[in-house]
Amino acid sequence: MSTLHNSEGGSGEERLRIIFFHGLNGHYTKTWTSFGRGGVFWPDWLLEDAPGTRVTTVQYDASPSHWFSAGMPIADRAANIAAQLASEGMLDMPLALVGHSLGGNIIKALIRHLSDHQSVNEKYRILLNNIRLVIFLGTPHAGSRAQRSLPGLVQAGLRYTKLVRELDADSTTLRDLNQWYRSNAPEAAKHLVLVEAQRTGGVTIVSPSSSDPGLSSVVPIPIDSTHIRISKPSSRDSEIYKVILDAVKDALSDSLSPVLQDPVSLGRDPAERTQRRQRGIGSRMDAHRKSLIEAAEQRPFTILLCGPPALDPPVPGAALCTRIGDLLLSDGFDVVFGQARGMANPRLGKNDNVLGRELDFIASQCNAVIVVASGASGWTELGLFGWHIASDKAAREKGIDIVVLADDDEVDSGQFIREGPIAYADAAGRADIVSMRTYDPSAILSRMRARRSPPRPLRTNTGLAREAWLSEKHHMRSRTASPFQTLLRRAGLPAVTLIAIGFFAYNAVLGPTGVMQTKLIKAEYQQKQSDYAALDKQRAALKNRVDLLDQKRGVDPDLADELARKQLNVVRPDEVVIPLQKHGPAPTGR
Known part of the structure; x- marks a missing residue:
């Protein structure tokens, strides 16, 4: 059964009802509540920031596993929600529908159900014509391959519901639904499509191509978020919330009177x-x-400035490094001097493993690196940082700039230096061989200004x-993800997979039918075989004595005489009886 929950609050006359549909295994409030202690139910922000709006969330069973519930197929769930909306007084107001993941497909199925039955149900026609805005958050319009990332044994153990099968990448249900929606989307409704640009636990839940519903005039917007966090903006300054608020305000300003007329x-x-x-x-x-x-x-534009140690009197390279730092600081740049200059900087951590800490600083906080390559320390930093920025994929994607000023007094023999460190630094940024005494650092300032304020192409x-x-x-x-968050995101799914594999491996080796138990069973079988052989031998001996007493073939006289003497205790006068001692030592003569 589907349930509608109306949030309290809101100011002004109601002009737009926003209805939220959660995804697979979702919840009518938890799906829309930000992470962390004291998480906030962010749809309530819309009540304050967009006067005239009201919020409704829909709760329905969307379990992925038969262990918890069988669930409803998408079309049946949409028909159920349509009946709920028609009976809950939603007929006299414009509507905005927001769907996360599976919820987006339920919205499309809901619109299809309203369209198919509007000729026989007037309420359905009014609901359909009142839809002004549809927002898709990480919706798999063409399905998802995420469930296939688990091992087959794990998938079998989870016992996927039909709902999960309908969300598969090869689902005919989604293909048919999306083809219908491309031709029959509500005329009066605007669309906003947000696409997740980050993986969840190392797995892409919904690919960019699947997130695109394929509607003409609708441009999907990539968002720096995972599949789960795309429905949980952390603050009002979040890009997710800003885009949604902008679309809601636009729907408010463009909303017409609730439609009881043909949109044509x-x-x-x-x-x-x-x-x-x-x-x-x-x-x-x-x-x-x-x-x-x-x-x-x-935001501050952070530059790591590396150069020779600041000596007294300063060498030309150290003096140039100081001039560059002063020039950048006066223009508002956040300049951090490398520890090779002899300046203990708390932002770089302790003094042990200096180069390693500088590499961590570059990866987490830097926008640019400037290396004054003069002296042993300068050339060391050039070799390490230049190679790292030129070859590291994450550094290239982040767009870290590197500028190298090589001392012309020290670059004389040429080929190794020119074709090695300087060449790959120049490929990643800019490298020049200059005079430390006469170089004008204004060119560096211009380059950093351009990097700080990227060009803005006209639309x-x-x-x-x-x-x-x-x-x-x-x-x-x-750039602020902690190492623990990164490790958790990358190792979460592999850890679950390893646990499942470990469970089955343990049972395969030490379980009641495992390898070790098989050895014990074989040993017990061999012992039983030995006991059986002894019993079979004893049985054969008894059978032989029985055969000797068979009257049809004639009783064996020796055996008959033995049995008669034993049973009757008969001895002839001329016979001597010698008792045999069965236990203990043999008798001794005197």
């Missing part, structure tokens, strides 16, 4: 309506992109808008 009577040409929808989407993306750029510019269509979004997403990628 609005008198809009389909081409004009499509163009208007495209302009609205582009405008919202431009506004959100601008806010992201402004937020990025407010001429939705395609370029999407390219701009992807570019900004790359520069806004979070």
Whole structure:
């Protein structure tokens, strides 16, 4: 049974009802509550930030395993929710539908059910025409291959429900539903599609291609989030919440009176309506992109500046390093001097394993590295950092810049230095052979300014808008994930798999039918075989004596005489009886 839960609160006259549909194994509040202590039910923020809205969440059984519940197929669940909405007084207000994962497919099935039955149910027609906004959060429109990542034995043990089978990448149910929706999406509804750009536990739950419903004029927006966190914005400043709030406000401003008229009577040409929808989407993306750029510019641009030790009097390389640092600091850059200059910096940690700690600092906090290669320490840092930034995939994806100034007094013999460290540093950033005494560091300042404020291409269509979004997403990628979070994300699924494999391996070796028990059973079998052979020998001897007493063949006289003497205790006078001692030592003569 599906249940509707209405949140309390909201200001002003109700002009938009926002209905939230959770995903597989989800919950009507937990799915929409941010992580951490004191997690916040973020849909309530919409009540404050978008006056005129009200929030409803839908609870339904979406268990992935038969161990807990059989669940309902997607089409049946949609029909059940449609009846609930029609009976809960949702007919006199515009609607916004928000679906996470499976919830997005239930929304499409709900719209299809309303469309198929609107001719015989007036309430369904009104509900369908009142839909103003549809938001998909990590919805597998073409299915997901995540469940296939588990070993076959684990999948069999979980006993997937039919609901999980319908979400498979080869599901005919989803393919048919998505093809129908592309041609029959509500005319009055705008769409917002958010795509997860990070893996969950090392596994891609919903791929970018599956997250795209394939609607014309709808541009999917990649979000720096996992499949689970895409429904849990951490704050009002989260890019997820900002995009959703922007779409809700747009739906509020464009909302018409609740429809009891045919939408064709609005008198809009389909081409004009499509163009208007495209302009609205582009405008919202431009506004959100601008806010992201402004937020990025407010963050410190951190530079690791490495050079020779600061001596007294300073050598030319150390003096140049100081001039560069002063110039960058005066322009608002966050400059961290490498510890090779003899300056203990608490941001780099302790003084042990200096180069290793500097590498960790580059990976977690740096935007750029400047190396003044003069003296042994400078060339050491050039060799290590230049190779790391040029060859490390994570550093390339992060976009870390490297600038190398090599002392021309020390680069004389040429080939190894020029074709080695300097060459691969230049491939990853910029490397120049200069005079430490006369070099003007203003070129470095210009380069760092350009890196701090990336160019902003103009949008001429939705395609370029999407390219701009992807570019900004790359520069806004979070750099604060702790090592524990990274380890947990990468090792979670492999750990579960190893536990399952260990369980079956233990039973295969030490279980009641395992290898070790098989050896014991074989030993016991051999002992029983030996006992059987002895019993069979005894049986043969008894059978032989019985055969000697068979009257048909004639009783053996010797055996008959033996038995008669034994039973009757008869001895002839001329016979001597000698008793045999069966136990103890033989008798001794005197």
